[in-house]
């Protein structure tokens with residue numbers, strides 16, 4: 697049974713994500729995910745790689761409390777996914793589509809998650825400006841989404857997810873719609889932010905190279921029914937520069953992941 701547990705000395709009391717023999721059977725009888733057991737520790741960057749339909753989004757939706765798991769035990773930050781979602785801003789999302797409100801400025805889009813929180817206007821502004829600086833968009837606070845490129849919209853979406861300082865960030869193919877150069881730039885920026893913010897990131901991608909570049913570990917998923925086939929470690933230090941993408945270690949790990957995907 698693959699787990700994502702770090703070596704003993706890094707173990708904390710509670711993993712950020714704890715899944716024990718979790719399955720999801722949809723009301724139509726479809727078993728989308730079967731017997732997944734994962735322990736994800738604080739500060740990990742875990743990618744989920746697998747073909748269409750292997751249950752990646754189902755796992756994310758269970759973790760975020762959007763849908764309930766059918767069987768097994770699932771805890772997020774020591775509580776149920778539903779409570780984690782309802783009672784805190786500890787879990788944030790980024791999707792493939794930036795889903796910005798077109799009539800709101802960049803700044804107002806980023807402040808959205810703070811809208812119904814007990815935060816003063818001044819604090820909201822400070823937090824939003826802070827995260828917009830992190831993603832390199834300080835100059836664009838007043839712009840409307842239609843005035844931005846695809847990469848810039850994704851940066852806004854990332855800033856919006858970061859503004860509540862989440863402990864767990866779920867990213868569902870965030871760079872899938874971007875061109876290769878923008879994608880690589882955003883990957884590097886995401887790693888820089890992950891290193892400074894020290895949050896846990898779960899990242900869905902179809903791209904093996906993206907997974908190797910970004911991750912501490914890769915959960916390789918296979919379909920029918922969806923399960924975690926293996927967990928491939930990427931035991932290489934951060935920061936990872938561009939040379940890493942052309943190194944032998946990089947291609948060896950990518951080859952291992954590709955092999956496991958064919959199971």
Ligand SMILES: Nc1ncnc2c1ncn2[C@@H]1O[C@H](COP(=O)(O)OP(=O)(O)OP(=O)(O)O)[C@@H](O)[C@H]1O
Nearest residue numbers: 722724726728747748749750751752753754755922
């Ligand atoms: N609401 C639902 N009811 C019934 N079956 C569903 C439902 N949602 C997803 N499925 C099925 O569950 C399986 C896993 O779907 P899921 O969307 O989790 O896969 P995925 O790996 O995220 O796919 P993709 O990479 O295409 O987004 C698929 O066979 C899908 O058809």
